Amino acid sequence: MQEPFYKDLLGLEWTFDTVASTYEKIRPGYVDELYQTIFKYIPISEASNVVEVGIGGGQATLPILRTGCKLTAVECGGNFSELCREKFKGFPRFSVVTNKFENVAFESGSCDLVYSASAFHWIPEEVGYQKVFAMLKRGGVFARFANHPYRDKGNPLLAKEIDKLYAVYYYKFHNKKQEILQEYDAEQAKNGAMKAEKYGFEDIRYALFYGTRTFSAKEYRMLLGTYSDHIAMEETLRTEFYSKIEEAINRYGGEITIYDTIDLQLARKP
Secondary structure, three states, X not given: OOOOOHHHOOOOHHXXXXXXXXHHHHOOOOOHHHHHHHHHHOOOOOOOEEEEEOOOOOOOOHHHHOOOOEEEEEEOOHHHHHHHHHHOOOOOOEEEEEOOHHHOOOOOOOEEEEEEEOOHHHOOHHHHHHXXXXXXXEEEEEEEEEEEEEOOOOOXXXXXXXXXXXXXXXXXXXXXXXXXXXXXXXXXXXXXXXXXXXXXXXXXXXXXXXXXXEEEHHHHHHHHOOOHHHXXXXXXXXXXXXXXXXXXXHHOOOEEEEEEEEEEEEEEXX
C-alpha cells in the first residue's frame, strides 16, 4: 500500500493510517439526524460539488455520496485512501486525493459543501478556515462535526478502575497531569461553532446528537488501538496497558458502554 505522509505531519495524525483497517471496522459512523440537519441547511444533489476533509475510514461518506453529488475526499494517509477507493468504487463521481489538505489546490468559489468529520482539528485553525472559505461558492457551507465519547456512566467502579490505569500508564508515558474527564456540552459546541465567525462565515449554527455504544473487553481493546495518543505509546507499555483494561472490563461485568455526544457545526459563506 502507498506510504502515508508521515514525515510531513506535525502531530499524531499519521498514527491513524497505521491501523486503517481496524479503524474502519471499529470507529462509529454518524446518526441519520445529523445528515438530515445538514441537508436541511443546504440541499445537496447531483449538481453539487462537495469536498470531504480527512475521510479516514469513510465513516461520514456514504450518506453524502447517496445524494449523487461529485465528492472529492482529501486524505493524508495512503492506506486510508486505498481503503476508501475500494469501499466506494461503486460511485463513479467519488475520488480521493492523497495529500495534506493544506497542500491541495482547489479552484476558488467552486464548492457547494466542504465538510470534515473528526479530522479538522488536525489542521491549523487559521489555515483551515481560510482555505475552506476560499473554496466555497457564495452561499456555500462548511459542516464540521465530531464524536466526543465519554466513559461508562452506568458502571462507576469500572470507570474508577480505568482512571487508575490511565494514571499509571497513559499519563505517565505522556508526562501529563491526569485530567478530570468532563462530558462534552452545549457551551463547548457553541464556542467551537463560533470560531467560523472570525473568518467571515455567517448564519452559524450548531446541534448536538447523542448515542451509546457497548463493547466487549476485546472489542474495547481494539477501539483503544485506533486512538492516536494511544498508538504513540511505547509498544510494550501500550500492550500491558491494554491488557490491564481488558482484564478490568472482564472483572466488572465483561462489557463497557461509551456515551457519545456528536456535535455538528454549520457555517455559510455570504
